[in-house]
Structure formats: C-alpha cells, structure tokens
Amino acid sequence: MEKDRPNGRMTRFRAHVRRNRATHLAWRGGVLVVGASVLAVGVVMMVTPGPGILGIVLGLAILATEFAWAQSALHRARSAADKAKEKAMRQAGRRRSQD
Numbered sequence: 001m002e003k004d005r006p007n008g009r010m011t012r013f014r015a016h017v018r019r020n021r022a023t024h025l026a027w028r029g030g031v032l033v034v035g036a037s038v039l040a041v042g043v044v045m046m047v048t049p050g051p052g053i054l055g056i057v058l059g060l061a062i063l064a065t066e067f068a069w070a071q072s073a074l075h076r077a078r079s080a081a082d083k084a085k086e087k088a089m090r091q092a093g094r095r096r097s098q099d
Helices: 006-020 021-047 052-064 070-099
Strands: none
Touching: 006 021, 021 052, 052 070
C-alpha cells in the first residue's frame, strides 16, 4: 500500500540517497544551490518589482528540507509574516471604520 503513495516513494528515494555518503553530499549540495538561488532571487525582488517575500519563504522552505538552521529561519519568517498580516488587517479595519 505504501509504495502506491508518492510520499512513500519519496521517503524510499531519500533513504536510498542517504545510504551512500557521496550521493548524500551531492543531494545536500544540490538542495543548497537551488535553495540559495531561490532565496537570493527573493532578496533581489525585495528591492525590485516582484514577490520578494514569496521567494524568500520558498527558498527557506527548500533549504529546510535538508538543513536545521533553515527550518528555524523559516519558522521565524512565517511567524513574522503572520504578525505583519495581522497588523495590516488591523490597519485596514481602522481605515474602513474611519470612512
């Protein structure tokens, strides 16, 4: 039953990659390169037009699949985004009540 689910296949694939030190390091290196690239594009989009926050969160999410420091940074970024959302909603509510 488990092998019919995509999640089961991914779990088995990652276990297979982790068995060999060289493939494990190559996998982590690839995740680092892809995640850092997406994160860098997100940072650039913060000062240029584009969804910078989305790029940063996506880059951290990619990195968090392999690195604990990225997982904690992603958690902090999500909580900061939630706080910013709540603040924006409160300010929007105040503007509506003043009109």
